[in-house]
Amino acid sequence: MMQADWYFDFVSPFSYLHWQKIRPLVDAGRVRALPIVFGAVLATLQQRGPAEIPKKREFIYRQALWQARREGVPMVFPPAHPFNPLPALRLCVAAGTTVAAIDALFDAVWRDGRALDTAEALADVASSLGIDDAAAAIADPAVKERLRANTDAALAAGVFGVPTLAVGGELFWGNESHDLMLAVLDDPGLLEHGPLAGVGLIPVGIERRR
Template identity: 90%
Template sequence: MAQADWYFDFVSPFSYLHWRKMRPLVNAGRVRPVPIVFGAVLAALGQRSPAEIPKKRDFIYRQALWQARREGVPMRFPPQHPFNPLPALRLCVAAGTTMAAIDALFDAVWCDGRMLDAAEALAGIAASLGIDDAAAAIADPAVKDRLRANTDQALAAGVFGVPTLAVDGDLFRGNESHDLMLAVLDDPGLLERGPLAGVGLIPVGIERRR
């Protein structure tokens, strides 16, 4: 039975949806949640955010809302999106990346429709997590360093989006990939057998010029 790291960002509606499925695995100690800065991952890879491509933005927002409705999960977009998730990510780290912290922050953004892009917006959540001064907590250099290290770890692992589950060097991205994630967690040798084992050997036929 493999253990894995789950990389997420509160700005991602699909991270919120997938957290609902990941919770039992985190609670059982099989998966470790790792908050990262999705924007920093995109910058390092030289990629645009899906929300920066107009028609893709419309599509992914509709897809997120449709998945939420299909799964019976409440979802309400914040008044602006994307928003700056750094304060929420840092508060999560300051609170120890506990399940309670992740729950509270995801619910505030995606159930209550709040942006959580400033210390003032985090005060109530911070207090509920035992943190008296949200501004001081998210300004702590150690917290910033931890979040940066998390993001560097994700990049070193090859993460290219959120949410992503990393299992023994293999990456699985997206709420829609959950069934495959479960299969690999339950059977780590799954990717070493049959056609799944050979995908890395498929030669590249053409490369796009940049």
């Protein structure tokens, strides 16, 4: 079976929405969920995040809420956004990046509208996952290194946004790409023949000067 990795960050409302769809595949072992630091990806690529561009920020928030309503997924924004997702990401790693851990953290942020940007805020979620000392768990050097390695792997794969599914060297980005993701998972040959196979050969007509 072809390896499929799903890269996500709790700061992303679209990662939360897509989690509702990709979760069964993670649960079944067809896809591996990997938390990454989206901010580090943006920094490496020297890009501004969607929420750092004022009008784009308003648009993506409306789009996320609209998609949530359309898909029947409860969504409440946390008190401030973007927020620092490092504590939640590290707790996820400390808890083994299990389906239960991802569920608990996504639900706390995007279903319940909570800020999980400190060890104190994470305490009850950590306890529910069998971790008594959230502060110690997220400060563990091994946890930090695992999250860093996940992020490095995402960058090496060419990831530029979250959520992204990486399948056989190809990337599929965003909540609304789910149907294409499923099609490729079911038939990897879909990208080897026909119009989908040749997109990388389309020449660049003009490049913007920086």
